[in-house]
Amino acid sequence: MEVSAEAKRIMVHALGKLYSSRAQRGGHRLHRSLLLTLVMQSARDIYHASQASCETTTAAEPVQQESPMEETTGDPLEREVSSTLSGLPVTPQPQESASSSEDETSSHPLHCSVTASREDKENRGPSRPDGNARKRRGKVAAEPDFLPCKKAKMEQGRNNVIRSSVNCYRVSGDSLASSVPILRVIAAF
Amino acid sequence: MDEEIDTRKINNSFLRDHNYATEADIISTVEFNPTGELLATGDKGGRVVVFQREQESKNQPHRRGEYNVYSTFQSHEPEFDYLKSLEIEEKINKIRWLPQQNAAYFLLSTNDKTVKLWKISERDKRPEGYNLKDEDGRIRDPATITALRVPVLQPMDLMVEATPRRVFSNAHTYHINSISVSNDYETYMSTDDLRINLWNLEITNQSFNIVDIKPANMEELTEVITAAEFHPNQCNTFIYSSSKGSIRLCDMRASALCDNHSKFFEEPEDPSNRSFFSEIISSISDVKFSHSGRYLMTRDYLTVKVWDLNMESKPLETYQVHDYLRSKLCSLYENDCIFDKFECVWNGSDSVIMTGSYNNFFRMFDRNTKRDVTLEASRENSKPRAILKPRKVCVGGKRRKDEISVDSLDFSKKILHTAWHPSENIIAVAATNNLYIFQDKVN
Numbered sequence A: 001m002e003v004s005a006e007a008k009r010i011m012v013h014a015l016g017k018l019y020s021s022r023a024q025r026g027g028h029r030l031h032r033s034l035l036l037t038l039v040m041q042s043a044r045d046i047y048h049a050s051q052a053s054c055e056t057t058t059a060a061e062p063v064q065q066e067s068p069m070e071e072t073t074g075d076p077l078e079r080e081v082s083s084t085l086s087g088l089p090v091t092p093q094p095q096e097s098a099s100s101s102e103d104e105t106s107s108h109p110l111h112c113s114v115t116a117s118r119e120d121k122e123n124r125g126p127s128r129p130d131g132n133a134r135k136r137r138g139k140v141a142a143e144p145d146f147l148p149c150k151k152a153k154m155e156q157g158r159n160n161v162i163r164s165s166v167n168c169y170r171v172s173g174d175s176l177a178s179s180v181p182i183l184r185v186i187a188a189f
Numbered sequence B: 001m002d003e004e005i006d007t008r009k010i011n012n013s014f015l016r017d018h019n020y021a022t023e024a025d026i027i028s029t030v031e032f033n034p035t036g037e038l039l040a041t042g043d044k045g046g047r048v049v050v051f052q053r054e055q056e057s058k059n060q061p062h063r064r065g066e067y068n069v070y071s072t073f074q075s076h077e078p079e080f081d082y083l084k085s086l087e088i089e090e091k092i093n094k095i096r097w098l099p100q101q102n103a104a105y106f107l108l109s110t111n112d113k114t115v116k117l118w119k120i121s122e123r124d125k126r127p128e129g130y131n132l133k134d135e136d137g138r139i140r141d142p143a144t145i146t147a148l149r150v151p152v153l154q155p156m157d158l159m160v161e162a163t164p165r166r167v168f169s170n171a172h173t174y175h176i177n178s179i180s181v182s183n184d185y186e187t188y189m190s191t192d193d194l195r196i197n198l199w200n201l202e203i204t205n206q207s208f209n210i211v212d213i214k215p216a217n218m219e220e221l222t223e224v225i226t227a228a229e230f231h232p233n234q235c236n237t238f239i240y241s242s243s244k245g246s247i248r249l250c251d252m253r254a255s256a257l258c259d260n261h262s263k264f265f266e267e268p269e270d271p272s273n274r275s276f277f278s279e280i281i282s283s284i285s286d287v288k289f290s291h292s293g294r295y296l297m298t299r300d301y302l303t304v305k306v307w308d309l310n311m312e313s314k315p316l317e318t319y320q321v322h323d324y325l326r327s328k329l330c331s332l333y334e335n336d337c338i339f340d341k342f343e344c345v346w347n348g349s350d351s352v353i354m355t356g357s358y359n360n361f362f363r364m365f366d367r368n369t370k371r372d373v374t375l376e377a378s379r380e381n382s383k384p385r386a387i388l389k390p391r392k393v394c395v396g397g398k399r400r401k402d403e404i405s406v407d408s409l410d411f412s413k414k415i416l417h418t419a420w421h422p423s424e425n426i427i428a429v430a431a432t433n434n435l436y437i438f439q440d441k442v443n
Helices: A002-021 A030-056 A062-070 A074-085 A109-116 A158-166 B278-282 B323-334
Strands: B003-008 B027-032 B038-043 B047-053 B067-074 B079-081 B086-088 B094-097 B105-110 B115-128 B152-168 B178-181 B187-191 B195-200 B208-212 B225-230 B237-242 B247-251 B263-265 B286-289 B295-299 B303-308 B317-320 B344-346 B352-356 B361-366 B372-376 B417-420 B426-431 B434-440
Touching: A002 A030, A002 B323, A030 B278, B027 B094, B027 B417, B027 B426, B027 B434, B038 B094, B038 B105, B038 B426, B047 B105, B067 B115, B067 B152, B094 B178, B105 B178, B187 B225, B195 B225, B225 B286, B237 B286, B286 B344, B295 B344, B303 B352, B344 B417, B352 B417
Parallel strands: B178 B225
Antiparallel strands: B003 B434, B027 B038, B038 B047, B047 B067, B079 B086, B094 B105, B105 B115, B115 B152, B178 B187, B187 B195, B195 B208, B225 B237, B237 B247, B247 B263, B286 B295, B295 B303, B303 B317, B344 B352, B352 B361, B361 B372, B417 B426, B426 B434
């Protein structure tokens, strides 16, 4: 679909810009990185939504691109959460080992790239988190969530699992960037 | 509006070819001083060039006070932050003049991390006839000294010297985007992406933090501060704009830390205009109080808005700068132009506002007559003393003879920085590495 192709293109561009900002003189610009991350999230949401609606309805319905965004609750949320935990998108893909790792400390927005470019293995480029071997790994390791999580969980609850282990949060008040918890990594000084 | 042109190309690097624009020459800020006698520009190479208006003379009445170079100095040098392994750019982000209190002029200039107070003073006399040293400064042989003489001040060629008087450093983790001098002329504030600090002009080793929007967890960051300014008349009031398109007005009398705003200006988003890039184009790139202090003006990517300080729900006036770009946002995003930060300025009487665009176009909007004009700053199209011709962008359909189509616009030629003389109709427009000064026509 046109919208999902555009969303994908926008995401790829955002990743490229985020990556090249590392090499920029003067260090990365917080404002610009923030805007790029926002664009990437909305593009990603739309992409997921269009993929989801693609699966459910075989015929392409570009009209409904917007509405799935607003209705992501319940089951799609569950799917999104479980795949985000292992660092993968909604679409069923073989799990890749080094694909998640959100860092808490000084993470670079770059890490979003791993989840977003899952299908474009050839476009992945130099965005592997392995490159940041110096940085501490995030709370969620690369294993799927059936393995014991090292961090103590306060409650058995999906929401808490998200919060404690993935450091996602909700972007609210916006019809496009929906209530789906979104991974956001901003470089912290 | 008819405008007479007095064009100058400013290139202060004598070894560089005039046709080749080096990146260091790109002008990054332009500012008139409070009387309009001086005009300062800062560039990416960390230099400041100050122009002074000629005294109007009876001999040449048609040269109505042209601006000539008065002083050039290197304000900031590139630095290296060893802790973060990051280079600190020497580019001058902002210059703000202090009101003149004696014969010398003072200005604040800032790069990403450090603010400096510069004193610009004239020297037109020097002492001559020292007793113990000769004119070259060499110590005289005591045996040759047979008489006593006292040095006398002799006139010399005018020399303008700039000296750094204060250096305000190590107060900002993030990149400084604005500085603004308070009406009390004793304090000023410096703003970075997440914090605003208040300084006393005399004290460099400490500053007060008055706004801090850094979240405890950086991953929860949703907005940054993009610009801030003190109220022109009330030293306790200031505003700051955010990347989300909102403006907050704060009163420093309310509390030491002004995280809670007194007023919050935001226009609800038009859902029909929603796109991938809505957040980017709603980010405010510049905010300016009117000279009267009754209004404030904001610039986002496609519009300029004038707000009444007493109405927070929506702007008083909205002007479309280049709405024909709305359908091109995707390509502008790909070539990075969507991140360009345009500034906006008021004229002295707050009746006209001006801002830049692409293709070296700049726009003026008359708030009273609701007329607007697009003008171009380029040497090819203008000769000194010629009248500037209004330009028009053709948005679709048949293109008329003098119109330019959207696809022919040169997006590498952008006018981000402009300034308007505080009382007269003289404007300074920075087009990449060239500075254009336009004056109103004399009858």
